């Protein structure tokens with residue numbers, strides 16, 4: 001076969017792959033997801049252990065307890081939800097871990113595969129368990145919605161062009177890890193995730209609100225948390241929060257629209273508690 005034919009076949013296969021695209025859980029938005037999730041998870045683990053090695057992990061105290069207990073509750077609810085959807089296969093990719101690191105930055109993130117880190121700097125804004133649940137829901141939502149995969153896929157399309165992706169992953173592990181690091185901002189400034197797009201932020205707000213409600217946290221706490229967050233803006237802008245996040249008014253409006261659906265999840269949780277007691 002001539003080279004140009006092979007190229008054409010690769011390109012057709014690639015395009016077909018892109019458009020056989022996945023849908024985001026909960027919102028149903030179509031997305032381009034070129035990397036096998038398992039591949040992304042293994043790259044995450046490399047970045048995550050590197051991050052923990054160079055960070056001060058908080059091993060006790062009420063903030064640390066809060067992060068762990070809220071994380072356990074929300075991840076359990078999220079897995080139970082995913083099991084009822086076409087994304088149930090994704091559940092096996094999660095090996096949840098919730099850590100608090102001693103760092104004044106106002107930040108938190110969840111890597112593909114369920115490694116969650118909160119920074120001590122965000123805890124006073126969270127204030128309480130419900131506040132932690134707002135951030136936890138939002139961060140886990142980024143992971144469940146595979147926003148990292150989507151962002152990396154865009155990077156792969158730009159950088160590798162027509163090269164078949166399976167080949168890229170197996171033949172160029174260093175380059176793919178580098179791309180992961182780039183997508184997550186890992187390496188240059190360790191553990192600081194690059195901002196997600198505004199579209200991804202709004203979607204993480206949406207899905208995160210449902211996740212916190214499913215786990216039995218009052219979704220009405222979400223707008224209150226974002227108000228506290230925007231009140232303390234100005235000065236050094238934290239990477240995950242504020243920079244690309246929807247403006248506070250828009251955010252409050254969006255959350256208000258989603259509140260009836262979130263309240264249904266919350267009521268379901270409360271009713272289940274009643275019947276099990």
Ligand SMILES: [Zn+2]
Pocket residue numbers: 138142196200201204240
């Ligand atoms: Zn976010």
